[in-house]
Amino acid sequence: MASQTSSNSNNFVLDMVSDVxxxxxxxxxxxxxxxxxxxxxxxxxASRTTGKKIQKVAFECWEGDRQVNGREVExxxxxxxxxxxxxxxxxxxxxxxxxxxxxARKLGVELWDLAKLKERVEKIKPPEQQKVPGTLPVSRTxxxxxxAYGLENGSxxxxxxxxxxxFRPYFFADFTLNHGKKRKAKGVIVFDGVDGRECDAGLFxxxxxxxxxxxxxxxxxxxxxxTGSMPHLPPELEMKNTVTVAPAxxxxxxxxxxxxxxxxxxSGAHPDDISVSDIKLLHIPIVTAELVALxxxxxxxxxxxxxxxxxxxxxxxxxxxxxTQAICEECGKVVCHEHTRLCSSCRKHLxxxxxxxxxxxxxxxxxxxxxx
Ligand SMILES: [Zn+2]
Ligand SMILES: [Zn+2]
Ligand SMILES: [Zn+2]
Numbered sequence: 001m002a003s004q005t006s007s008n009s010n011n012f013v014l015d016m017v018s019d020v021x022x023x024x025x026x027x028x029x030x031x032x033x034x035x036x037x038x039x040x041x042x043x044x045x046a047s048r049t050t051g052k053k054i055q056k057v058a059f060e061c062w063e064g065d066r067q068v069n070g071r072e073v074e075x076x077x078x079x080x081x082x083x084x085x086x087x088x089x090x091x092x093x094x095x096x097x098x099x100x101x102x103x104a105r106k107l108g109v110e111l112w113d114l115a116k117l118k119e120r121v122e123k124i125k126p127p128e129q130q131k132v133p134g135t136l137p138v139s140r141t142x143x144x145x146x147x148a149y150g151l152e153n154g155s156x157x158x159x160x161x162x163x164x165x166x167f168r169p170y171f172f173a174d175f176t177l178n179h180g181k182k183r184k185a186k187g188v189i190v191f192d193g194v195d196g197r198e199c200d201a202g203l204f205x206x207x208x209x210x211x212x213x214x215x216x217x218x219x220x221x222x223x224x225x226x227t228g229s230m231p232h233l234p235p236e237l238e239m240k241n242t243v244t245v246a247p248a249x250x251x252x253x254x255x256x257x258x259x260x261x262x263x264x265x266x267s268g269a270h271p272d273d274i275s276v277s278d279i280k281l282l283h284i285p286i287v288t289a290e291l292v293a294l295x296x297x298x299x300x301x302x303x304x305x306x307x308x309x310x311x312x313x314x315x316x317x318x319x320x321x322x323x324t325q326a327i328c329e330e331c332g333k334v335v336c337h338e339h340t341r342l343c344s345s346c347r348k349h350l351x352x353x354x355x356x357x358x359x360x361x362x363x364x365x366x367x368x369x370x371x372x
Contacts, residue, residue: 169193
């Protein structure tokens with residue numbers, strides 16, 4: 001996995017170690033200054049909070065062709081001290097000299113050679129190898145939906161980190177509603193498999209009024225699911241480092257009962273007239289992306305099998321509640337048509353709060369830099 005994407009970069013070891021740390025729940029900072037002098041750096045500082053404790057581990061990643069020696073291990077320990085860190089791991093796929101091992105033991109730092117590193121990487125592979133029943137592939141249009149979607153100057157938005165991809169379980173419960181011997185309706189209700197929440201519903205035939213449907217998930221039924229391992233992701237979304245599979249937390253029996261209750265409630269039918277025929281578990285890819293424009297951040301969540309937007313903070317004007325048209329290139333607010341102005345000189349998009357004007361009669365809108 002990581003080795004495929006990084007083998008041709010110079011930071012092969014650094015990237016691999018970062019992957020390992022992230023999968024194990026650490027926050028990763030790269031190339032961190034160790035002290036105030038400005039010339040001592042630590043390659044990676046990984047930190048993770050468990051309860052009230054913050055665990056911090058520093059990594060030195062050697063990318064060179066020879067073994068790391070004792071002097072280098074010592075140097076690393078000194079940088080750790082100046083950064084006030086107590087645990088450190090020196091990673092060198094080419095291994096360590098004898099005195100390096102001796103010094104590491106003496107000063108209490110851990111050494112990872114290629115075997116050790118591989119062992120760690122193998123550990124984080126399970127999400128990819130694991131057989132996930134009924135897993136839907138990620139749609140190729142997801143990348144364009146995440147970035148620059150629906151705004152005139154959407155390219156001002158930047159991803160703050162790699163989008164997160166989660167394969168989340170959903171139950172699709174097929175139901176039939178009869179009246180005596182006559183079939184009245186047939187459809188499906190979709191439940192979140194983690195918390196049992198009702199997410200969507202659809203009718204295949206007949207009529208049933210208040211069936212709660214968001215339309216966000218039902219169309220997933222039309223996609224061929226993959227039976228093997230994790231489906232391939234579009235190459236634009238190199239999210240291999242951030243893929244997780246959420247475990248189902250609800251039993252099929254309770255989904256069955258819940259489906260019966262919902263249909264009963266909405267139709268007023270006798271329980272004997274309602275049957276739940278089939279319950280299918282599907283893992284649907286959900287992508288969460290954090291975007292930023294001039295210091296303002298926006299979150300987007302997509303049902304990534306058919307690229308439907310579940311949540312999008314860039315869709316509502318920051319100054320009123322209307323649908324947005326553009327991002328202000330001075331303050332980063334997303335604004336609607338009424339709150340958008342164009343700088344008459346440089347054509348930058350501005351919000352009504354950031355625009356200035358020039359002239360008395362024909363007030364022409366200008367951005368701050370064009371007014372100077
Ligand atoms: Zn507005
Ligand atoms: Zn503005
Ligand atoms: Zn301008």
